[in-house]
Amino acid sequence: MIRVAAVGDIHLGEDSRGTMRWHDIDDRADMLLVAGDLTRHGTAAEGRVVADELSGCPVPVVCVLGNHDYHRNQQDQITVALRDAGVVVLEGETHTVEVAGRRVGIAGVKGFGGGFAGRCATAFGEPEMKAFVAATATAAARLRDGLDGLSALRADYRIALLHYSPVADTLLGEPPEIYPFLGSCLLAEAIDDAGADLAVHGHAHSGIEAGRTAGGVPVRNVAQPLIRASYTVINGVPTAATCPGPGGSPF
Numbered sequence: 001m002i003r004v005a006a007v008g009d010i011h012l013g014e015d016s017r018g019t020m021r022w023h024d025i026d027d028r029a030d031m032l033l034v035a036g037d038l039t040r041h042g043t044a045a046e047g048r049v050v051a052d053e054l055s056g057c058p059v060p061v062v063c064v065l066g067n068h069d070y071h072r073n074q075q076d077q078i079t080v081a082l083r084d085a086g087v088v089v090l091e092g093e094t095h096t097v098e099v100a101g102r103r104v105g106i107a108g109v110k111g112f113g114g115g116f117a118g119r120c121a122t123a124f125g126e127p128e129m130k131a132f133v134a135a136t137a138t139a140a141a142r143l144r145d146g147l148d149g150l151s152a153l154r155a156d157y158r159i160a161l162l163h164y165s166p167v168a169d170t171l172l173g174e175p176p177e178i179y180p181f182l183g184s185c186l187l188a189e190a191i192d193d194a195g196a197d198l199a200v201h202g203h204a205h206s207g208i209e210a211g212r213t214a215g216g217v218p219v220r221n222v223a224q225p226l227i228r229a230s231y232t233v234i235n236g237v238p239t240a241a242t243c244p245g246p247g248g249s250p251f
């Protein structure tokens, strides 16, 4: 069984020191995934608080940044602080965690918006619109490449870690008018094209926890305002379809 602790949207401020609670995470999970929006306003000072808080976590921590972490254009300083604290920060890269002799590969991107099938933004018209769609397409391509790379590395399980949602399923409860700013179907297409066992995202504070891509990959929204806990644990139970052999999902 692969046990993944996950949380997003912790939104720590400079007054948040000492607030992260790990409880018995090392008894309950093999790693912690953090799905972006680590800070409130995206300052380097907040990033140092996040780094100090996450450095106390007794299991490996892998994260992506969220839109809040970009707000002051200090995302690079935030990333350096996190990496100096031993936290893995992914933006188009991959990371592998060894769990009981099995390799769990994580491909991470922040992602971006654009909306979902039938109502999604297209690269048409003004250059601003083309730039908006291109940002999402680039993120999706990097996610696809990361998952393909994990496949080439023969990772036993592959997880897509995002801030923005790849599906509309987990946005239920959010105003439909803002769906295009909460995620994009291009991210789900990348996940389904490359294959994955699980996708984890945040950003949708008022959404719901569970969804699925059109290709059947389980999707979990772990935004902290939604899960109302320090983290949630996603247990991946190997099934006959996945262990051994291709297809299906252990999550």
Ligand SMILES: [Fe+2]
Residues within 6 Å of the ligand: 009, 011, 037, 066, 068, 203, 205
């Ligand atoms: Fe958030």
Ligand SMILES: [Fe+2]
Residues within 6 Å of the ligand: 037, 066, 067, 068, 163, 202, 203, 204
């Ligand atoms: Fe966000």
